Amino acid sequence: MAIRILPTEVANQIAAGEVVERPASVVKELVENALDAGARHVIVEIDGGGRRMMRVADDGSGIPADEVELAFHRYATSKLASVHDLDGIRTLGFRGEALASIASVSRVTLVTRAVGETVGTRLWLDGGELHQREPVGAPQGTVITVENLFYNVPARLKFLKKDSTERGHISALVSRYAMAYPDVRFTLSHGKQTMLRTTGSGALKDVLVEVYGLEAASQMVAVESSTAEPSRPDLPPVHVSGFVSLPSLNRSNRSHITLFVNGRWVQDSSLTYAVVQAYHTMLMVGRYPVAVLMVDVPPHDVDVNVHPTKAEVRFRHPNAVFSAIQRAVRRTLVEQAPPPAVRTEVMWGSPEWAARRERLSQVTQERMQQMGIGLEMQGTGQHPQQRPQEGEADEPRPARKRALPMLRVIGQVGATYVVAEGPAGLYLVDQHAAHERVLYEQFMAQQAEADVARQELLEAAVVELPPEQIVLVEENLETLNEVGFRVELFGRRSVQVRAVPALVAGEDPAAALMAAIGEIECGQMPTEATAEERLIARVCKRAAIKAGQVLSFSEMEALIRQLEACEQPQNCPHGRPTMLHLSAEQLAKEFGRLGAI
């Protein structure tokens, strides 16, 4: 075949593939155009998941009568004159591709009246070809109706998902823009049903209530970076504002982290990670916050011309942006997070919990000492002072090696602690910490017996990860393998989990892997061995019975028996105490019985 230049319609259709992937992409371009035109009110109507019809109406500046046809030409734009303008772009559009692309794969009707003109224009296009044009009376602004999307591109049509799925994408998209532009009134309706309506009050919080509901919105706090001043004179000022969820409001994936850069919605895994990082230790591994953040940087510090959909941007100083986001969110959380409601399962990582744990372990250490003495006297008849000095040579610490005496289970308190009686008094056992210890020792024992027990998955699980974590997995494949995972890199953005440690066999493999990665991530350059130990500890933490879980009597007994068999029953693998002990002597003292008899 001879070389020839493709007819414009064909070229446009091909190019449309880049801009128009699905109905939501059309809505995105049309809404962006409305915002660029200075609209105060944007009305989006859709039908049949957008495939049958999408209409975006605005009260913006409108298109002058003598430019309407031009607007549908490829590379026709009023927002850019020279390549230098790219350096300081302030509009959402600038490529002049959207209308041409959309029109080439659908039937478009445009009604517009420009500011200052008395008569409007109506235009019909079919597959990108102008069919008819007529003057019409119309309010100022623009209404674009797109029907029968992809009617002439059957290949694309095939890839569209169910109407409800496409509708979901559109709704998510309009919600995002409504959040980024709280001073613009947005309405989204599907057939007769209104899916979203915002007031344009200018308050993001009002939009959050519409989008996420009152309950969720009430758990979100405002973020405002204190100053737009750069941290170093050679870095650009980065301003961060918006709302983030308190740790009590969290989701199982990152898709509720919404970021705008200079008013443009971007999908950037690194910035998303900056938000996640700010919650470090506040959220359980595998849980993610809800966030809506506006990042503002000087336009010349960001390149928006990376991709036709403009969803990716490139920063001149990505680290400055990353840390500005991370700091702003972290500070907000530390300042504003009120003590979480008593919901033990989400409190593990919270600072509040950490503080409680600290206090608890102090008290416990004293108690433990007392217990050590008590046991000592009872066991060997030795006086505590005669105990061999600890830390001498490389003797293992004798007090810790001592197995637990036989305990009699009495019951459970708060679905969290097992109460037991021993020869030396009362024991309060933290069921989660205790089970962690049990699993940990079992695991370590298995480990010692060469190959760790792993569970091959019937179907390999594909887990999508941000690039930083992919790198982590890549670097730690061996460690992951040693603890029982079998993980392979799978494409650029995901890994495939083929086997998981037998201990977490019942669990979601993705969650187990995330837990392990989280542990690797938190490690401050640990040695191979400690990294592995910590990794095992983390995995055990996930697998262990939780606080708040009601246990049957026989389950409690089994747990206590297993704990008795442990080498170090007094601490969980993270160093937290598994039990509190009140010696008979101490009980007597507390009740004023000592010496009173």
Ligand code: ADP
């Ligand atoms: P871009 O937005 O990149 O400039 P488009 O193809 O989306 O390219 O739009 C082409 C031109 O049509 C825009 O530059 C603008 O001048 C005009 N236009 C499109 N939609 C609207 C609208 N809703 N209101 C006013 N002008 C519009």
Ligand code: MG
């Ligand atoms: Mg545009």
